[in-house]
Amino acid sequence: MGGFRELPREVKILTAVAFTVAVGFGIQSPAIPVFAGEFGVGSAAVGAVVSAFAFMRLATGLPGGRLVNRFGERAVLTTGMALLAVTSILAGLSWNYPQLLIFRGACGVGSALYTVSAMNMLLRVTPASHRGRATGYFQGGYYLGTVTGPALGGGLLGVSPRLPFFVYGVAVAIAGAIATVALSKAVPVTDAVARTGTAAKTGTGSGAGAGDGRPGITLGRALRHRSYLAALTTNFGLGWAVFGVRVSVLPLYLLVVIKADAAWIGTGLAVGAIMQAVTLPLAGRVADQWGRRPSLLLGQGLILGCLVMIITWQTLVAYVTAFALMGLGTAFCTTGGAATVGDVTRGRGGTVVAGYQMTADLGMTVGPLVAGQLAASYSYEVAFLATGAVVLIGWIMALAMPSRPT
Numbered sequence: 001m002g003g004f005r006e007l008p009r010e011v012k013i014l015t016a017v018a019f020t021v022a023v024g025f026g027i028q029s030p031a032i033p034v035f036a037g038e039f040g041v042g043s044a045a046v047g048a049v050v051s052a053f054a055f056m057r058l059a060t061g062l063p064g065g066r067l068v069n070r071f072g073e074r075a076v077l078t079t080g081m082a083l084l085a086v087t088s089i090l091a092g093l094s095w096n097y098p099q100l101l102i103f104r105g106a107c108g109v110g111s112a113l114y115t116v117s118a119m120n121m122l123l124r125v126t127p128a129s130h131r132g133r134a135t136g137y138f139q140g141g142y143y144l145g146t147v148t149g150p151a152l153g154g155g156l157l158g159v160s161p162r163l164p165f166f167v168y169g170v171a172v173a174i175a176g177a178i179a180t181v182a183l184s185k186a187v188p189v190t191d192a193v194a195r196t197g198t199a200a201k202t203g204t205g206s207g208a209g210a211g212d213g214r215p216g217i218t219l220g221r222a223l224r225h226r227s228y229l230a231a232l233t234t235n236f237g238l239g240w241a242v243f244g245v246r247v248s249v250l251p252l253y254l255l256v257v258i259k260a261d262a263a264w265i266g267t268g269l270a271v272g273a274i275m276q277a278v279t280l281p282l283a284g285r286v287a288d289q290w291g292r293r294p295s296l297l298l299g300q301g302l303i304l305g306c307l308v309m310i311i312t313w314q315t316l317v318a319y320v321t322a323f324a325l326m327g328l329g330t331a332f333c334t335t336g337g338a339a340t341v342g343d344v345t346r347g348r349g350g351t352v353v354a355g356y357q358m359t360a361d362l363g364m365t366v367g368p369l370v371a372g373q374l375a376a377s378y379s380y381e382v383a384f385l386a387t388g389a390v391v392l393i394g395w396i397m398a399l400a401m402p403s404r405p406t
Contacts, residue, residue: 026149057361
């Protein structure tokens with residue numbers, strides 16, 4: 001029960017890198033609208049700078065997975081982080097709006113390459129019995145960074161709106177260089193090896209990317225697994241409800257229906273993020289010891305309960321409590337879902353991991369648009385009921401998945 005000490009050294013390195021990347025992303029967040037606004041563009045154009053990053057992440061996820069299959073995780077991770085560093089610095093050097101838009105889109109490509117390769121390596125080097133804990137600590141490092149970054153970014157923004165882009169670029173470059181060296185001898189662990197407790201000997205030094213002689217699972221084959229389908233629908237629901245509606249429609253609901261002060265928007269989001277971050281290690285252990293299906297059912301059940309609470313008790317206390325419980329539910333869903341993908345791929349399948357991560361991006365893109373339109377045309381209650389229906393589909397898929405990896 002040594003917690004973090006039980007995990008492979010590569011997990012610790014990837015967790016530190018995730019924290020660094022997330023801090024840098026958070027540092028940039030408050031600077032983007034200010035910097036874009038200096039070019040004299042309107043709110044729609046400012047929003048396009050944010051959307052360009054998300055769109056390119058979504059568009060290049062599967063190609064990034066194919067690159068992982070062909071060249072290995074370490075090579076793709078190094079390339080992605082280098083692209084993140086260079087394009088961030090170039091974005092800070094932009095002297096007109098089109099350049100900023102292009103470089104932010106290129107940052108999204110780097111982000112896609114980094115996230116797919118990092119998650120695939122995490123699943124490759126961790127035995128099945130510890131994948132939940134590994135993803136819990138990895139994602140915990142990321143969310144801790146997202147909480148820390150904006151506070152640092154606000155201070156840098158006071159000096160210059162360009163400075164956060166430069167700081168992020170340098171930080172990612174340093175973290176990428178360290179990771180490239182530290183992960184040079186990453187050793188993949190197959191599920192069969194994990195059961196016998198014997199370390200795999202590949203001798204490739206490729207960063208768990210190729211050369212251990214076993215073919216990886218294709219996306220088409222993975223889609224035949226009920227467990228993988230459950231992970232996809234769960235992640236799509238998370239993208240829709242948590243990463244989309246929670247930060248777009250729910251704050252408007254607070255202002256229009258509950259009629260609370262706008263300061264509570266940030267408080268609710270912070271409470272949810274903190275609860276998610278501190279719960280992730282526990283959620284990972286639960287996914288390993290109780291199983292993936294109970295974790296997914298528990299997590300989605302909590303999110304469904306949050307939506308019911310918000311609709312039923314239209315009070316500020318219910319709003320903040322729902323955000324806290326939503327953070328708990330998200331922790332169980334993300335660890336259970338990622339561990340499920342690792343079980344299906346047996347740690348091999350760049351496109352399979354990419355497909356899983358892309359469903360959250362897709363949900364985050366579609367969810368706010370649909371829920372926002374439903375709220376405008378009908379009511380916020382209808383928007384939240386539709387969101388709950390999407391999450392419920394994931395819960396039903398999780399209920400139907402095998403209790404053990406297939």
